[in-house]
Each structure stands twice: as structure tokens, then as C-alpha cells.
Amino acid sequence: xxxxxxxxxxxxxxxxxxxxxxxxxxxxxxxxxxxxxxxxxxxxxxxxxxxxxxxxxxxxxxxxxxxxxxxxxxxxxxxxxxxxxxxxxxxxxxxxxxxxxxxxxxxxxxxxxxxxxxxxxxxxxxxxxxxxxxxxxxxxxxxxxxxxxxxxxxxxxxxxxxxxxxxxxxxxxxxxxxxxxxxxxxxxxxxxxxxxxxxxxxxxxxxxxxxxxxxxxxxxxxxxxxxxxxxxxxxxxxx
Numbered sequence: 001x002x003x004x005x006x007x008x009x010x011x012x013x014x015x016x017x018x019x020x021x022x023x024x025x026x027x028x029x030x031x032x033x034x035x036x037x038x039x040x041x042x043x044x045x046x047x048x049x050x051x052x053x054x055x056x057x058x059x060x061x062x063x064x065x066x067x068x069x070x071x072x073x074x075x076x077x078x079x080x081x082x083x084x085x086x087x088x089x090x091x092x093x094x095x096x097x098x099x100x101x102x103x104x105x106x107x108x109x110x111x112x113x114x115x116x117x118x119x120x121x122x123x124x125x126x127x128x129x130x131x132x133x134x135x136x137x138x139x140x141x142x143x144x145x146x147x148x149x150x151x152x153x154x155x156x157x158x159x160x161x162x163x164x165x166x167x168x169x170x171x172x173x174x175x176x177x178x179x180x181x182x183x184x185x186x187x188x189x190x191x192x193x194x195x196x197x198x199x200x201x202x203x204x205x206x207x208x209x210x211x212x213x214x215x216x217x218x219x220x221x222x223x224x225x226x227x228x229x230x231x232x233x234x235x236x237x238x239x
Contacts, residue, residue: 030231035077050075058074060218061218062215063218080191081184083183091206094168094175094206105139109139112204113204114135115133116203117132119233121198128147130144130185132179136168136175137168162180200229
């Protein structure tokens with residue numbers, strides 16, 4: 001009876017608002033809001049550009065257990081040509097790679113502090129997707145992932161053309177990382193409002209022995225590479 005009542009209430013909401021509210025209410029789906037034009041990357045979450053987006057939060061470990069003190073905000077915007085992301089990452093102690101390079105991608109960047117997005121446009125073959133990472137030092141790596149390949153980590157040799165920008169606020173112990181990813185690197189089809197991607201968001205934070213692993217959608221495994229657990233990102237028009 002309770003299930004029947006919930007279904008009736010859902011149908012009533014659809015009739016009243018004219019569309020199913022599930023996407024807005026679903027904790028496994030977030031919306032990326034269209035921007036009026038492409039812009040240079042910036043790391044100020046209070047800027048007009050990023051305030052056009054409601055943040056989502058990364059708060060749990062791989063198994064869905066809260067990780068206190070590390071709630072990560074993620075803002076997202078998009079245009080026809082690019083997807084933009086901004087990570088706001090509180091920390092206690094940074095784990096940074098010595099001698100960072102910002103002119104070429106850094107393979108195995110995931111061994112240090114990073115923020116990440118895994119994103120796929122293929123809903124039929126979910127084991128194919130792209131991986132993008134940024135460090136507090138503006139290092140980056142992008143990968144074309146094929147989990148059916150014996151060495152899927154070799155996907156780092158692929159080049160998406162992504163741009164990144166980062167800064168560390170040591171006084172407040174927060175680092176900021178922004179990405180600008182060409183849409184063509186994610187999906188061969190042109191981007192438009194209503195496009196849906198399969199997505200998960202992650203962070204690795206802290207030195208060995210005290211390393212924190214944070215996920216938006218818990219993978220329920222030690223690895224991040226569990227596409228069955230991905231959530232969804234929907235492209236939406238301007239407010």
C-alpha cells in the first residue's frame with residue numbers, strides 16, 4: 001500500500017509540474033548549467049561564472065562512509081565546445097609531487113593529491129570512458145579508459161586538449177582546481193541541453209598512512225574504476 005501511494009504521489013507531481021521530478025531529486029544525478037560563452041579558467045568559486053552553478057558535494061569514502069573535514073564542492077558549467085569544472089578542496093596536510101610539471105601531463109598523478117572526474121557518453125559500453133585529473137599544483141593527466149584492455153592505464157597517452165588552473169590557499173587550508181575539457185574529447189555528438197553523461201567524481205588527499213579517498217558515488221570497492229556505480233550529469237539551459 002505504501003509503495004502504491006508513493007507511485008500515485010509521483011504521478012500527481014508529474015501532472016502538476018508537467019515533467020518528472022526524478023532528475024532534480026535523484027542524489028545520483030546533478031545538473032551542469034549552460035554558460036553564455038566560453039571563458040578563461042578561474043578558481044574563485046564566488047565569481048559570476050561559477051555562481052551560475054549550484055555545487056554538488058563529495059563527502060564519502062569508497063564505501064559510502066562520511067569523511068569528516070573534507071567536504072569537497074564541485075561546480076560545473078558547459079558550452080557547446082567545453083565542459084568546465086571547479087573543485088574546492090579542504091585539506092589538513094598536502095601530499096604534493098616534487099618538481100611538478102605544468103607543461104606536460106603527469107602520468108600516475110593519482111599517487112598524489114588530485115581531484116578527478118570519470119565521464120562517459122556511451123551508455124551501451126560503460127567500460128569505455130574518459131578520466132581527467134588535476135593536482136593542487138596545476139599538474140594534470142587525462143586518460144582514455146577501456147577496462148577491457150589488459151593495461152587500461154596506458155590510456156594516459158591519449159591527449160584531450162584539456163586546460164587546467166589551480167591555486168592553494170594555505171592560510172585557510174583549501175586548494176582549488178579548475179578544468180576546461182573540450183566536449184569533443186568526451187562525446188562525438190554535439191553537446192546540447194538534455195544531454196546525459198555517466199559520471200563519477202573523486203579526490204585523493206593526504207600523505208601515505210593518512211591518505212583520504214573521497215567519492216561522489218561510492219564504488220563499494222577499493223578502486224575508483226567501477227562504472228556500474230557511476231551517477232549521471234545532465235546538461236541544462238541557462239537559468
